[in-house]
Amino acid sequence: MATVEQLARRYAHAISHVSNEARVDDSSLVKNLVAHLKQNGRLKLLPHIARELENESARAQARAPKLEVAREEDKESAIKELHKKNVFETKVTVNRTLIRGWRVRTNNTLIDNSAKHSLVELYRNIIH
């Protein structure tokens, strides 16, 4: 038997899927959802579903492509590189801790092209 959290998570997952893929109007989607919950005696799930949707949106934001470059002047070359990899919509920020190069995290993939990463790896290999 599924717990309240599990049920809410499943509803939230279905709603976000429908909203993204089927491009259904949000207000009618919510109206239909409430009607469905009422009909099934599950209206109490509504706040839990809202919380799960918030979590999902936070997760989606975290998964959104994020490009970090070490210097402003690296921006263009990094974006070019990303285009080659079919990554187009990216939020670009300057992160001086990278020292040189750039890194991008999109969905579950990280492409690390930074000097910091290379230096840390080098340090680990020498020390251990």
Add this chain to the structure above:
Amino acid sequence: MESIIKNIEKEISAFTPTENTEETGIVRMVGDGIAEIDGLDKAILSEMVLFDPTFDRTLKEALSDPNPIYGLVLNLEEDCVRTVILGDASRIYEGMLVRRIGKLLSIATGDEMVGRVVNTLGEPVDGKGPISGTSMSSIERAAYGVIDRAPVNVPLHTGTKSVDAMIPIGRGQRELIIGDRGTGKTTIAIDTILNQKNEPKETRPICIYVAIGQKESKTAKLVAELTEKGAMEYTIVVTAPASAPAALLFLAPFAGATIGEHFMDKGKDALVIYDDLSKQAVAYRQMSLLLRRPPGREAYPGDIFYLHSRLLERAAKLSDEKGGGSLTALPIIETQEGDVSAYIPTNVISITDGQIFLQTDLFNKGMRPAIDVGISVSRVGSSAQTKAIKKVSGKIKLELAQFRELEAFMQFASDLDSETKQRIDNGRRMTEVLKQNRGEPLPFEMESAIIFAATNGYFDKFPPEETSVVEKKLQDYLRREAETVLKTIRKSKDISEDTEKSLREILDAFVTRHAPKTESDTNHK
């Protein structure tokens, strides 16, 4: 000089880091040694992941704490993976980057590990520096199949008279040592390790002692004892102390088996002692409950049997085509109030090829080792028993069984007929002969000679209560006077007619010299 600096600066500015693509996830929740990770959609079960503390820090901060923490994927769920943290969980935080490294949990194995104390991950913890010449082996591996195995027919001498005589263990066997706390389970295991020193170097098994959930002071004491007695030359200690995370406790026996398999695969013999699997089961239960797996009997998860069976099934005697190596397993189980019908004891009893049962009552009566020979069995060891011991120990089990039946009548000793009295006395003598002090394992030739003396009535001329003392004297006497006979037994692994004749002569001489003079003897003189 300036040009050199300029050139270096030029090189730095021209530096293009190599591209590195990885699959990553983010820690969503962490607690009780478990981390819930968002992402890692392609993660596989038992895969290692790396929690990277350097990702969102400056280089300076990253280099001050660069060590990654490993995790083990144990639950694959709809929207996340759950991992156990194999290290300091306090360094893991929400939002931390986790990288997939695409490897199943592996540990370092190699010949250089002999003589070392390592943790569950194969890292040295004895302060003797790194271990070189190791290679990585996955700790989960399918056991060898029927075709690759050979029958168990080579003995593994424990140096404990009662075990070698009545519950013999063969190389490649799985023999459970079971009993309440403080009944001498570890002692039998350690004596077995110590006794391997009596074996020739070329056939001496490499011993792996896996300490699960024990006090570190106890493990340190044990290592000191093994070192002092020269047993660390062929021993590896894997330690997962009580203070270690539950995941390391549950994985420790698998690490021990993996190290043992390294030697088995090279055609050598290995002996692995799991001390003890009850604590491993408890650690696995703790982890499973934290991973929200449904609890079953005694709150253990449903796959607890599989956990132990897949571990113990890795013990094997390989066929000659596979190199002929072997891995013998001596798992230890601690019972509560002698209850062998509890969940874990019954499981492990059914998996293993026999059990050595230790009783608190016997221990309190001064019987050391406190083995209850009535319910201890070895299902495959008898075909591996050395001929010499087999020849002399045939009658012991029967004699002891008869003695136990008659033991109740001992208090009416004066009213008993002479035959019953004789049986009781023989039983008492045999019980005394089988007593053995901790840390004093005997080579099998000495065991055979002593059991030969006991079963052939050489102790009958001594009062039963003095048997222990006489047995010690006999050991010294044999070491002094019967060197050639003992050497012959060791070499031939048998007691031939000639050897038996010489042994009888030596034993007769011993009895004549040490037996108390009877009244008639004194009067005659």
